Amino acid sequence: xxxxxxxxxxxxxxxxxxxxxxxxxxxxxxxxxxxxxxxxxxxxxxxxxxxxxxxxxxxxxxxxxxxxxxxxxxxxxxxxxxxxxxxxxxxxxxxxxxxxxxxxxxxxxxxxxxxxxxxxxxxxxxxxxxxxxxxxxxxxxxxxxxxxxxxxxxxxxxxxxxxxxxxxxxxxxxxxxxxxxxxxxxxxxxxxxxxxxxxxxxxxxxxxxxxxxxxxxxxxxxxxxxxxxxxxxxxxxxxxxxxxxxxxxxxxxxxxxxxxxxxxxxxxxxxxxxxxxxxxxxxxxxxxxxxxxxxxxxxxxxxxxxxxxxxxxxxxxxxxxxxxxxxxxxxxxxxxxxxxxxxxxxxxxxxxxxxxxxxxxxxxxxxxxxxxxxxxxxxxxxxxxxxxxxxxxxxxxxxxxxxxxxxxxxxxxxxxxxxxxxxxxxxxxxxxxxxxxxxxxxxxxxxxxxxxxxxxxxxxxxxxxxxxxxxxxxxxxxxxxxxxxxxxxxxxxxxxxxxxxxxxxxxxxxxxxxxxxxxxxxxxxxxxxxxxxxxxxxxxxxxxxxxxxxxxxxxxxxxxxx
Numbered sequence: 001x002x003x004x005x006x007x008x009x010x011x012x013x014x015x016x017x018x019x020x021x022x023x024x025x026x027x028x029x030x031x032x033x034x035x036x037x038x039x040x041x042x043x044x045x046x047x048x049x050x051x052x053x054x055x056x057x058x059x060x061x062x063x064x065x066x067x068x069x070x071x072x073x074x075x076x077x078x079x080x081x082x083x084x085x086x087x088x089x090x091x092x093x094x095x096x097x098x099x100x101x102x103x104x105x106x107x108x109x110x111x112x113x114x115x116x117x118x119x120x121x122x123x124x125x126x127x128x129x130x131x132x133x134x135x136x137x138x139x140x141x142x143x144x145x146x147x148x149x150x151x152x153x154x155x156x157x158x159x160x161x162x163x164x165x166x167x168x169x170x171x172x173x174x175x176x177x178x179x180x181x182x183x184x185x186x187x188x189x190x191x192x193x194x195x196x197x198x199x200x201x202x203x204x205x206x207x208x209x210x211x212x213x214x215x216x217x218x219x220x221x222x223x224x225x226x227x228x229x230x231x232x233x234x235x236x237x238x239x240x241x242x243x244x245x246x247x248x249x250x251x252x253x254x255x256x257x258x259x260x261x262x263x264x265x266x267x268x269x270x271x272x273x274x275x276x277x278x279x280x281x282x283x284x285x286x287x288x289x290x291x292x293x294x295x296x297x298x299x300x301x302x303x304x305x306x307x308x309x310x311x312x313x314x315x316x317x318x319x320x321x322x323x324x325x326x327x328x329x330x331x332x333x334x335x336x337x338x339x340x341x342x343x344x345x346x347x348x349x350x351x352x353x354x355x356x357x358x359x360x361x362x363x364x365x366x367x368x369x370x371x372x373x374x375x376x377x378x379x380x381x382x383x384x385x386x387x388x389x390x391x392x393x394x395x396x397x398x399x400x401x402x403x404x405x406x407x408x409x410x411x412x413x414x415x416x417x418x419x420x421x422x423x424x425x426x427x428x429x430x431x432x433x434x435x436x437x438x439x440x441x442x443x444x445x446x447x448x449x450x451x452x453x454x455x456x457x458x459x460x461x462x463x464x465x466x467x468x469x470x471x472x473x474x475x476x477x478x479x480x481x482x483x484x485x486x487x488x489x490x491x492x493x494x495x496x497x498x499x500x501x502x503x504x505x506x507x508x509x510x511x512x513x514x515x516x517x518x519x520x521x522x523x524x525x526x527x528x529x530x531x532x533x534x535x536x537x538x539x540x541x542x543x544x545x546x547x548x549x550x551x552x553x554x555x556x557x558x559x560x561x562x
Contacts, residue, residue: 024274026275039161041074058071067138084209089120136154207222210352222413222414229264234379239321249288294321298323332368353411359446374447384406386431387440388405404446437452499531
């Protein structure tokens with residue numbers, strides 16, 4: 001493998017050694033490393049002809065598909081930057097990304113069964129997109145308009161070369177071979193060597209991810225070819241990707257760090273990647289069985305759908321690792337239900353800034369510890385995690401909660417066009433201040449508890465709201481709960497919102513709060529409990545995240561009405 005840390009180096013070794021092995025599986029097609037490389041080369045040449053060059057920012061707004069990855073690798077070879085646009089975004093969010101990223105091109109599709117891209121694009125104010133020059137449409141046809149957003153439309157021309165084959169119902173991942181590729185395998189090594197990129201590309205921005213903006217406004221996170229390619233190798237090595245028979249189901253969007261990092265790590269490990277264009281639990285269950293999937297990553301929202309799945313005793317014998325990140329309470333209950341059904345669940349930690357799958361919990365931990373966020377870094381001793389008390393600024397001993405700080409060679413390079421936020425994000429000795437509450441274990445691993453902006457100082461103690469949420473959600477009348485801190489009569493207090501299982505006749509709030517006294521210290525019991533039909537959320541590539549800022553505003557409104 002090339003010692004260069006360019007994006008191309010991620011699949012350089014399998015391209016050279018096993019060019020006809022399966023790299024991607026999309027619907028009924030197996031796509032080899034060699035076929036994919038040819039598509040990347042064709043895409044690179046075509047994009048260059050349209051004016052894409054080093055330093056160009058290209059927004060990509062596509063579902064999971066082979067073209068998404070081919071465009072990404074092609075842009076990297078050109079020294080350009082992909083601006084990842086979440087497929088769940090609506091007009092306002094798409095406008096924000098296009099404006100703040102200074103994208104010159106937008107690549108999108110107009111027709112998809114789950115998302116009406118054309119309707120969303122109509123709501124974008126084209127007159128304010130001063131940097132945007134051209135629109136490129138994938139899967140265009142005679143009905144594709146000549147102009148979108150008051151810009152000329154180009155029809156995406158590159159196509160996957162013939163030679164793919166139908167997916168087998170009995171996969172052989174170790175030595176999957178395709179129909180003879182358009183280029184002979186003997187040429188693959190020459191191609192790989194020919195396309196080894198110059199060292200100058202390593203430190204160029206390769207992708208902008210968008211933060212979720214659950215507590216503050218979203219920012220554009222900059223990763224270089226080096227930080228991305230090194231991290232996916234850490235994942236592949238740290239989590240032992242690529243053992244005989246391994247295969248990954250990419251059920252999360254490639255536009256997010258979670259979906260992309262895991263897919264690239266699998267590619268680097270010569271591990272077939274099965275692409276899902278949109279998560280559907282029935283299809284996911286089918287694909288896991290059909291392709292004997294061993295690895296899948298997702299959120300507790302995805303786990304909930306599996307838990308509610310009505311198939312007869314859903315159990316997946318091939319699964320080796322189901323890594324997940326929790327965005328709501330009750331994930332431990334989900335784990336207790338799903339682990340006996342063949343879900344080898346491990347809590348993870350990650351963010352756009354430190355990458356997804358930064359760490360995972362060990363297999364030998366008890367269930368209650370194994371499903372918590374955090375764990376041991378995939379990079380091993382190359383990464384360092386510490387915890388700092390937000391008030392005294394002293395480093396915390398194991399077991400004491402504070403803000404998690406991370407140092408790693410693959411940290412992001414900053415927030416695009418936001419030097420103030422970038423400076424504020426790092427300590428003077430180069431640690432990233434995650435804004436997350438957590439604590440170290442005595443063995444050096446760590447546990448993520450909550451966002452620092454969500455924590456509360458109650459009774460003189462720093463309190464994780466999820467602790468209260470778990471107790472509330474355990475009440476038989478409650479489906480889910482969210483807790484936020486707010487000032488009442490000059491004192492910080494917790495208040496709660498809950499969704500009742502019987503929305504037409506919710507229980508008495510006073511009765512629920514009284515029952516909490518058996519489990520929680522008095523200072524942790526919410527001052528008020530209000531029932532709502534749903535919680536405000538924000539769309540992220542990894543799932544819906546709750547917006548506690550809006551819950552605080554709602555609590556303030558309700559208190560002002562009293």
